[in-house]
Amino acid sequence: MQAFSSLFRRSSIHGPCKPPECLAAQHLLGEMPHRNSTRLNALLSAHVRDKDPSSALLLFFQMHRHSIPLDGFSFNPVLAACTALPAAGSHLGRQVHALMLKTACASELIPATSLLDMYSKCGLSGDAVAVFDEMPERDIITWNALLSCFISNGHAQRAINTFSSMVKNRVQFTGFTVSTVLKACASLLSHSQGLQLHGLAVVTGCLHSLVTATSLVDFYSSCGMVVQAIQVFTGFDCPKDSKMCNTLLSGFVQNQRYNEAFKLLGQTTPNTVGLTCALTACSETLNLEYGKQIHCAVLRHDFNSETILCNALVNMYAKCGEIHSAHSAFSLIEEKNVVSWTCIIDAYGRHGHGSEALELFKEMESAEGSPTGVLPNAVTFLSVLSACGHSGIIDEGRKCLNLMRDKYGIEPGPEHYACFIDMLGKAGRIEEAWDVYSRVAGEGRLNVGVCVAMLNGCKVCMDLERSEVVAQHLMELGEDRAGVYILLSNFYAANGRWEGAENIRKVMGYRGLSKVVGSSQIAIG
DNA sequence: TTAGGGTTAG
Incomplete structure (x- = not known):
């Protein structure tokens, strides 16, 4: 002992x-x-x-x-x-x-x-x-604990396979089991298996359970099936609790049904999770007016010690262009976590204040050893890199990439390289961008983001030869977003390569792709 | 002894 x-x-x-x-x-x-x-x-x-x-x-x-x-x-x-x-x-x-x-x-x-x-x-x-x-x-509780273990440790498919063998071996499952496996289906967007579980829940009577019904609302929302989520919600004929309401509210936000989210928020007793979801809706719709009203509610209900809610508040102000309010909200967070820091670094970065973002990152680093200190994660570094990119501070961006690997042991992912290639490309440093791109390609870690960043760099420097290599990589990746093809086609056209542009349009045609017309939004007054 | 909702990226 x-x-x-x-x-x-x-x-x-x-x-x-x-x-x-x-x-x-x-x-x-x-x-x-x-x-x-x-x-x-x-x-x-x-x-x-x-x-x-x-x-x-x-x-x-x-x-x-x-x-x-x-x-x-x-x-x-x-x-x-x-x-x-x-x-x-x-x-x-x-x-x-x-x-x-x-x-x-x-x-x-x-x-x-x-x-x-x-x-x-x-x-x-x-x-x-x-x-x-x-x-x-x-017993069934042991099995449920095992299923839950697989899901919380990132092995959702194993949870589904285990459940299948439980059914085959006639292990008598419960509502706990159905809720747990639905979570796995939601995380894998496994539509057909979730539907089968819905059937099982009906047959076995599990759907009368508040928790199982909530899991089902979450599953349908995660799969983009909001109508079915609403049906389960309204069809549940016992009193609903705040978790169930928040699940649907979150589903509305995830599926861009913001007005329904605001309406549902108005019908519920204010709570931290609901307000957090609604703040995300405000950030997405740039609805500063509602965002401020929610901020008032946060203060009125004394929720200002809730870190997650305050992070959403910082993000809302930043997305709505109110950088000073974002900073005030950040300063008042009692227990700042890695997301709090990442939000404020990102806020300064996206407003073009790269040096302030870097200062905040250094402040975060210097607080590491203190009792309230937190370590940066991969998203923090992405925000720092993005801030460097928005402000054209390339050398700091390079240092940041080295720092994340050497000091924090976080291997930069394709998204970090995409950001770095993007900033090099925008600065016209095509040779350096190409070096990084080739290294990522050599490691077999190319993704669409890296290719698009490189393609944009080629566009800035009118480097047709390299752009064709990148275009080939994009085709091999099986990209299905029309915007990427339009980028390629316009690039060929800008260089007078009409045949190339035409070919790209043909590829779009037989892949059935068409570009959704872009739109912008400004608030007046 | 097991299960359901929220925050950060390009």
């Missing part, structure tokens, strides 16, 4: 252990007159219920030190506590697992299911599957 003790101490350095609670727990165990397992297990559960996983872990550790017998009722809450500690949970969880093996609880149904769930939520799906495989008995 020494190893467990040292790991726990190490975890406290990173913050999850709060000293006052730790002292309270130690004190409590020393003074408790009847230190029996049942009372202490109840206390463990209470700590987890009170969202105080550090105290639960410390108490568990003390129980072990005082040789208080541990059983399933001790392991279930302590595993939940591990799950709630992202920094140290998996290390501590492994130590708890070792103790479960020693006490033979690892082969009991409920503790083993908790163990599977702990590994799953700590991102260790391989360990979760190993626990599942070794379980001597399983």
Whole structure:
């Protein structure tokens, strides 16, 4: 148990252990007159219920030190506590697992299911599957936890395959199962399988469950089938809760049905998720007036400590052109996360203030070591690169690409290279752009974005020879967006290559592509 | 012991 003790101490350095609670727990165990397992297990559960996983872990550790017998009722809450500690949970969880093996609880149904769930939520799906495989008995909750494990760890198809084999093997599933598998169908946009699940939900009566019906609304919205989402929503004849309303609201926003989203928002009690969705609608429609009204609602309902909602507020002001309001909203975010920083960096970048965006990125970097500091991610770097591009600060863009790889260990993706090629091309530095393009192509990582950025660079420099190579790559990628073909065709035409332009139009014809006429929008007054 | 809704990109 020494190893467990040292790991726990190490975890406290990173913050999850709060000293006052730790002292309270130690004190409590020393003074408790009847230190029996049942009372202490109840206390463990209470700590987890009170969202105080550090105290639960410390108490568990003390129980072990005082040789208080541990059983399933001790392991279930302590595993939940591990799950709630992202920094140290998996290390501590492994130590708890070792103790479960020693006490033979690892082969009991409920503790083993908790163990599977702990590994799953700590991102260790391989360990979760190993626990599942070794379980001597399983119930439907174990199966549901396994399905959930696959989905939350990015293996949605495996969840669907597992469900198929459950049906074949006549495993009696529940509404939990249907909701979970619907989530997999939504993430894979697996339309036909989702429809089959809808049928199963009707036949088995699961559709009377609020959660299952909500999952179905989410599935249809994700697949762009808003009419069916509305039908499930309105056909649900029991009282709807805020999650179900927000699911449809989010579906309206995802499918650009903004007026319906605003209307539904007006029919619900204001809550953070609904307002966040509505702010996205304001950002997309540049509706500053509604955005300001939502900001008032945020202040009125005292939601201004909600980071996700405040991030949406920053984004709304930035998209609506109000950079100063975006900055004020950003400054007031109490717990800024990586998205908060990315939003404000992007805001300055898209307004052409590249040096301010870079300053903010440096500020973000310098705050890294502080308790409130956060690390940049791939999207942050894309925003920084984009800001450099909008302001033509090429050398800083190059430094940024190196920094993300060398300091943060994030491998630039095609989207980062596309951004870099774009800025080189716009500056007329076609040779450098071509070097980067050729390297990406050599690594087999070309995508449409990289090709289009290079093609635009060729257009700036009127480099017909290279543009033909890029055009060939685009054809090989099977691009089906008309805009890309129009770009190519116009390029040929600008160079007097009418035959080339004609060929492109023919390709568009037999691929059935036509360009949607572009439009712009301005707000007056 | 398992399940449903929200924020960042080109």
